[in-house]
Amino acid sequence: MTDIDKNIRILKDQVPVSVKVVAVSKTMPVEHIMAAYSTGHRIFGENRVHELLSKKDHLPSDIEWHMIGHLQSKKAKQIIPFVRMIQSVDSQKLLNVINRESEKLGLVTDCLLQFHIAREESKFGFTFEDAVRMFESTDFMNFHNIRICGVMGMATFTDDETAVRKEFIDLREIFTLLKNKYFLNDPSFSEISMGMSGDYKIAIEEGSTIIRIGSIIFGDRI
Numbered sequence: 001m002t003d004i005d006k007n008i009r010i011l012k013d014q015v016p017v018s019v020k021v022v023a024v025s026k027t028m029p030v031e032h033i034m035a036a037y038s039t040g041h042r043i044f045g046e047n048r049v050h051e052l053l054s055k056k057d058h059l060p061s062d063i064e065w066h067m068i069g070h071l072q073s074k075k076a077k078q079i080i081p082f083v084r085m086i087q088s089v090d091s092q093k094l095l096n097v098i099n100r101e102s103e104k105l106g107l108v109t110d111c112l113l114q115f116h117i118a119r120e121e122s123k124f125g126f127t128f129e130d131a132v133r134m135f136e137s138t139d140f141m142n143f144h145n146i147r148i149c150g151v152m153g154m155a156t157f158t159d160d161e162t163a164v165r166k167e168f169i170d171l172r173e174i175f176t177l178l179k180n181k182y183f184l185n186d187p188s189f190s191e192i193s194m195g196m197s198g199d200y201k202i203a204i205e206e207g208s209t210i211i212r213i214g215s216i217i218f219g220d221r222i
């Protein structure tokens with residue numbers, strides 16, 4: 001725990017200032033989060049609703065929480081009142097619920113669309129075709145309480161750097177195609193969230209604007 005403040009300082013010294021660092025604090029206790037917070041860091045990511053809710057009341061209210069894990073539609077309304085961004089929007093159904101619940105609260109919720117770019121099987125994430133279908137649906141045109149700020153993705157967990165780089169390039173190309181087709185006049189659509197402890201350097205080389213870092217900062221999860 002004593003190294004957390006040092007770890008995050010070293011990391012942030014290496015990362016260009018234009019790239020946001022989300023400190024992924026899943027499984028970590030509030031004391032560890034406070035060690036990172038004490039360096040001035042404010043952006044933290046969690047992947048479970050229950051865990052996020054149980055920690056956030058014991059932590060300063062100026063933390064910007066990012067939801068980065070699969071979110072069940074029925075749990076969305078619990079985090080919408082305070083979460084800074086939902087990075088893991090992986091279906092139109094979920095986006096619909098986020099929009100509806102945000103509307104009830106008079107909020108506009110910042111979201112990233114999660115794309116399935118890895119070789120690994122996963123149930124979660126849009127394909128490019130899914131996203132096009134959604135953007136061209138009449139439903140989407142009536143979503144006034146969400147703001148799509150960009151894309152998010154996770155590369156395959158492998159030592160094969162070429163394969164990882166290819167997946168990051170794929171995500172950047174998805175971002176560019178969507179930007180040109182649907183968001184050219186929308187400066188909010190600007191984020192590419194890619195890169196974790198094992199692959200963030202490659203991700204930054206390929207255009208990442210947000211990296212999500214857990215183990216480099218907090219140590220291995222047990």
Ligand SMILES: *Cc1c(COP(=O)(O)O)cnc(C)c1O
Pocket residue numbers: 024026047068069154196197198212213214215216
């Ligand atoms: C756990 C997690 C991370 C951080 O992983 P590390 O390898 O510990 O940096 C990033 N993104 C998502 C979606 C995660 O679930």
